[in-house]
Amino acid sequence: MLARVFAICLAVLTMPLLAAPQAVALDEAREAVRALLAEDFRKLNAGGCTLIDVADHVADLASASNSPAMARVLQEGAFNIYRKAGELQRAAERHVPFWINLGTDAEFEFAVCPAGAFQMGFEGDRTDVSFRHKVNITHPFWIARYQTTKRLYDTFRKVREMSDEEKAYGGMDSPVGGIPRRTINAFCAFLTKQNKSCIPEGYVFRLPTDAEWEYALNANCKGLEDPYVRFKNGDKSVEAEISVTLKDVNDVRAQHGLTAISERDWVGPVFAVGTKRPNAWGLYDMLGNGSEMVLDTLPLNAVNIEYGEGRIARENVHNYQDEETDPLRFSGTENVLLVLRGRPRWTRFAASWYCRTVRIEYPSWSRGQVFRVALAPDILAERNAKGTAQ
16 A cells, blocks of 8 residues: 555656646656655655645655746645645645646646635625625635636637737737637536546636635735735725736837727727736736636626716625625526626726626627636536535
8 A cells, every 4th residue: 555655646646747848857756756746755655654744744854945847836736745645735835836837837836725715805785796704614625726718718718819908018018808608618617628637626717706706805914015815905006016007008009009098989909918917816907907717706686776976786686695605696607697897997886896797608708708617516517416416
C-alpha cells in the first residue's frame, strides 16, 4: 500500500503539463523537486510520515520558493496530493492554487476560496434581494483569477473577428463577451472533460453561484483600509484602483485615434484582464471590467421594472432566511433572466452592493456580459440526485 502511495506522490509531483508556456523551466523544476523530496518519499514509503505530512511540506516549500517555476511545480504537487488524500479544505486553508493548461499559450490560474461563512447582501427586508444575511459555504472551491479571455475561449470555439476598438482595448487578452449561457455551460463541460484526471472527485468547472461569487469577492477581508471593503461601504473614490473607468476607456481611445465616448454611450468596452488591483484573494477585475454571469438565473416573471429614474429592476421572488447554506435560487438555461455581478460604473445600482442586476439574455450585442470559471462541487447534479431520491 505504501509503495502505491509513494508512486502516486511521485507521479503527481512530476506530471507534465500540456505544452506549458514555460515548458523547459518547468521540466527542470520537476527534476529539482524530485530530488528535493526524495527524503520525504523515503520516509513515506517506510511509514515514517503520512501523505498529509508530505503535502504540508510541499506546500511550505512552495510558499518559501523564490523560483516561479519551482513554486508552480510544488503547488501543483501539493494540490494533487491533497486531492488524492481527500483533504481539499486543508489545501484551501494553505492557499494552494490550481492551474489548467489548454495545450496552447492559453492557461487558467485558479485562486482558492476555503469553506467558510460571510454576510451576504447589504440592507433591506427579507423579501429584498439585498437583504443582509449569513451564508455558509460548506465546500472549498477554486475560482479563476481572471475573467475568461478571448485567448482561452478560442481553444474551444474560435472567437469572431475583433473590431479596431476591441483590439485597442486588449485584443485576445480581454474578456470574451456576449456568449450565450448554454454555450458557456458547454465550455465548462469541455474543461471538465479535458481535465477529468486532475480535478477532485465530484467537482466540475462551472459558473460560480451568486453566493460563491460574492464570497470570493469579499475574501474574508474586514480591514477598513482595503479598497474593496471601502467600495462596499459606498466609497466610490477607490473605483479607479479596482475597476476600469470611463477615463481609462477614453485615454485608450485617444491613443488609437478614436473619438471619446460619453457615460451614456459606454455600454460595451472591456479591457485586457489584470490591469487593476486584485482583491485580498488575488482575484482581478471582479468590479468594473464587464458584468459577470453567475450560475443563478431567475424566471422571466421574477422581476418588476419601474419605469422611473434609472429603470431599476426589482426582484419579487425572494424570502430570505437569517442564515442559508450553499444557496442556489434557480438555474434554468432557457427563457430565464441572467443574474449579473460586478459592474460599478452603472450609477443606477448602489455601489454598496457590488452592482447586482438581472437581464434578459441578448448575447448578440452584449459584449460587456462576461464570465469567470470556478472549479467547484457539481451542485446541479447533487440537487438533481436529491430530487430523484425524494
